[in-house]
Amino acid sequence: MPIPQNPPTRPRLLLRDDAYLALRAGIIDGTFAPGERLNDADLGRWLGVSRTPIREALGRLERAGLVQSKPGSYTRVSPLDVREARASQSVAAALHELVVREAVPNLSEGDLRSMREANRRFAEALDAHDAEAALSADDDFHAVTVTASANPVAATVLEQVTPVLRRLERIRFASLDGRGSITLHEQIIALCEAGDAAAAGRAAQENWQTLLPLVDLVDDADSRAGQAG
Template sequence: MPVPQGRGLVSRSLLRDRAYAALRDAIVAGTLAPGERLNDTDLVAWLGVSRTPVREALARLEQAGLVRTKPGRHTIVSPLDERAARGAQSVTAALHELAIREAVPRLSAAELDTMRRANARFAAALRRGDAEDALAADDDFHQVAVVASANDAVRTVLEQFTPVLRRVERLRFSSLSGRASVAQHDRIVDLCAAGDVEGAVAATRANWGTLLPLLDTAPARDDTAAESSADGSAPPD
């Protein structure tokens, strides 16, 4: 049997995924701020990987709308952008509705219990004002239906668009406005348990729709200002 070509691809893929996840999480958390310039050398030192997985991770982040690259000049963290956030919200909401629609007939009692426990952690995090734990618990809640739907296309597209939306959600879960989601989650679980597909879909739509008022406060993108800041120069008058 001939030796397969491409030795080392698994390791390289893992490094790229690790770099992507670390950068994505830092951007969503605000550790890497909107407009901040990303230097390959600094990222290599921080992540402990070579330049290749860093560049591959940055390319993936650009596809997700989290960074912007001007070839030969710089890569920066994308500013919060109302248009991009609205696009991510509409896609994400529609796909979570589809996931629920496909998952309800398949959800087991154990999976429903997992959703309830995630919502309990979500509520506790909101009471503490812990936006990071609230986001993690909210992800865990919705991920149950995504996995149960067994729809790989849904999972793949959500992985691309959810991080853009999470930057906005982080603001919501830092305030009292996120607490309405606890009751909405409870309703989703109850409808799933009752086998009410259309009711669960409608409740999911309502839950994701609560982000829309926040998007009205997301700043419009200012490409000139961001690029001037990254270059260290002042924007034109």
């Protein structure tokens, strides 16, 4: 897919983090397809920035498993890797269980309202078959407890592993019914409000374990493609 002609709806003067977020979003939402080559100059023109923040953003994306590079040869969007997806899912489930347990004593009424509002938007997006809006609302839901946990190490690791899972969800979104997550989100909110940190953490872990069938689905599809080849 060629570089889009129009820049994303962001301020023209993007900072380093903004370039990273814009490119990450482009990979997750399919603007940049698996295997597509990425050119620093083209991306810089698209985002209206110099090559330096582009290169820094691509380095972060490579560490997150979304980009591959060979010095002097290419930089390209990574293909979907089932093993990496399984590892990311396992880490995400364990860390969200941890951050929810740590967040419960710190959650305010405003935090709980934010979680309810994010889950409402999540449900509406699913009803509208809007995968992008659903993923954005889901991110907002989980961000509340990640922030309230005040655990910077967990937040850093989750930032690294989550994009792989979001990309998988976005590409295969129609393959799974995500409405079960609405009920799990409601359970998490209720347990957080009740102050039951252990049970809320278990519910959060269960929520992220619902991704396993999606990983299995991709694995099965890859296996069939390999046999056909």
